Amino acid sequence: MDIKRYSENAVTVYIGDEISEMVNKTLVNLKNELESRGIEGVTEIVISYTSLIIYFDIFKVRGEELEALFKEIDLEALEGQPFEYKLIEIPVCYGGAFGPDLERFKEDGLSPEEVIEMHSGTEYLVYMLGFMPGFPYLGGLDEKLFKARLDNPRTSIPAGSVGIGGKQTGMYPFTSPGGWNLLGRTPVPLFDEGREPSILYEAGDRIIFKPIDEDEYKAIEQQVADGEYEVNITRREAE
Template identity: 80%
Template sequence: MKVSRYSENSVTVYLGDDISEETNKKLVNLKKELEDQAHEGVTEIVISYTSLIVYFDVFKTSGEALEKVLGEIDLEALQGKPFEYRLVEIPVCYGGDYGPDLGRFEEDGLSPEDVIDMHSDTEYLVYMLGFMPGFPYLGGLDEKLFKARLDDPRTSIPAGSVGIGGKQTGMYPFTSPGGWNLLGRTPIPLFDEERDPQILYEAGDRIVFKSIDEAAYNKLEEQVASGEYEVNITMREAE
């Protein structure tokens, strides 16, 4: 574990360069340990692929104090510590206007049906959130679905779009530009200011996509608008 000052109000912990489920688990356990210790002045802890950043209130604590705290944590002891994670089910309507790039995989010998079968009903690990609030970078994608980003990114991608960028899959919480290959779209708000929590998942959680047809999409959209729909979330324990 390497600790360094990121800014005047934050410190960063690096756990090497290996992007893996094991590293993610160490980071999640380290974050939970710091949250359990509840140090005064810590305002936010953010996980990335191989590091985490601890933000703090400079009037309540200091970088030196947090570096000392981090130096006293036994990472090896944390590694075997179990933790609970959320398995979040996201319904997706694949293809058509919702997934205009589904046909691009035919050049790789995969039919749209093949892509849907391979992409859905798989648990994807949330490595980190980034780019925009609620955008998950997900690991666990079948290598047959690896697809380079578009040469000419779109200027506007609808909120809820699900896509593949390189070796990862993810979702767009807001309408935005982007270059990922779009497979489908979910009617579920991925970020909602009025919801608690505003984001349904965090680093260490898992997401599974469930294929639905357009009729089901429209029905879910109506239920979401009326406040009747509840996302299916199951608590699991990591091994």
């Protein structure tokens, strides 16, 4: 555990330098341990690939206190500790106007049907959220689907777009520029201020994509607008 201070209101803890499921699990357990202690003054805890950042109110707790707290925690005990995570099913309409880059995988010897089958047949680990609120960086992509980012990024990608960038897959919660290869789009809002929670997933959770056709997309879109759609979420325990 390597502890660093980069600002007066944040402490960063590094757990090695390798991106792995074990590191992610340790970071999630560390976050859960800290939250269970109800430390006054802590405003937010954020997980990245190999680190955890605690943001705090400098008028309620000192950085030195948090650093001392980290040194008290048995990291090895946390590594083997199970925790509950959510498996979130995200419906995706692949190809066509929703996934203009699906056809690009033909240059890799893959048909659109093969890409859809491989991409939707996996439970992806949420390593972290970044780039924008609700954008998940997902691990577990089949190496046959690895695809370099576009040489010329698009200036506008629709919210809900699902894509591949290098060795990762992810989703765009908002309309924004981007250079990922777009496979499809989900009608489910990935960030919704009127929903509790506003983001359905966090680091340590899993996401699985469910293929739907355009008629199903429109039906779900209407259900979302009417406040009648419920995302399929199941709770599981990480071993």
